[in-house]
Amino acid sequence: MExxxxxxxxxxxxxxxxxxxxxxxxxxxxxxLEQGNKPVAFATQQLTSxxxxxxxxxxxxxxxxxxxDKFRNWIFNTPVTVYSDHNPLIYITESATKTAKLMRWALAxxxxxxxxxxxxxxxxxxxxxxxxxxx
Numbered sequence: 001m002e003x004x005x006x007x008x009x010x011x012x013x014x015x016x017x018x019x020x021x022x023x024x025x026x027x028x029x030x031x032x033l034e035q036g037n038k039p040v041a042f043a044t045q046q047l048t049s050x051x052x053x054x055x056x057x058x059x060x061x062x063x064x065x066x067x068x069d070k071f072r073n074w075i076f077n078t079p080v081t082v083y084s085d086h087n088p089l090i091y092i093t094e095s096a097t098k099t100a101k102l103m104r105w106a107l108a109x110x111x112x113x114x115x116x117x118x119x120x121x122x123x124x125x126x127x128x129x130x131x132x133x134x135x
Contacts, residue, residue: 007040008032012079016119017067019059019086022047026067028074043070058101060086065105068112080112083119 007030014029014037025044029037045066051059064082068075 007074009074009078012081013040013071013075014081014083015064015067015071015075016083017060017063018084019047019056019063022052024059024063024066026063026070028067028071040074041071043067056086058099060084061102061105064116065108068109068114075112078113080114082114082116084116085119087118 011030015026016029017024017026023044023046027039028041030040032038047059051062054062064084
């Protein structure tokens with residue numbers, strides 16, 4: 001029987017992100033055999049007063065950039081699927097963005113092998129919970 005590992009560095013990852021008015025949260029997951037996605041790491045961060053004034057798409061996009069950077073040592077050069085409950089975010093890499101900030105972040109995403117997918121808020125439980133924590 002093969003010993004169970006916490007992380008398989010050559011296998012794809014999943015990141016689920018969410019933002020609230022004051023906090024962002026993310027969970028790094030990886031599929032383990034027939035057991036489904038298992039958590040590898042959790043992260044949360046309080047937004048600054050400037051970040052709190054950003055639009056929802058900017059907060060959600062920042063949560064993605066921040067999570068990719070936070071989990072970089074695990075995910076670099078490995079396929080990653082990012083789930084967010086903010087549907088417009090999936091188009092950030094597919095179309096011209098409206099602001100310079102989103103354009104910079106779209107360019108920053110190019111260093112990763114990332115695919116965006118929508119996940120309804122009620123199904124994005126872990127990231128949603130993390131984004132509600134006060135640091």
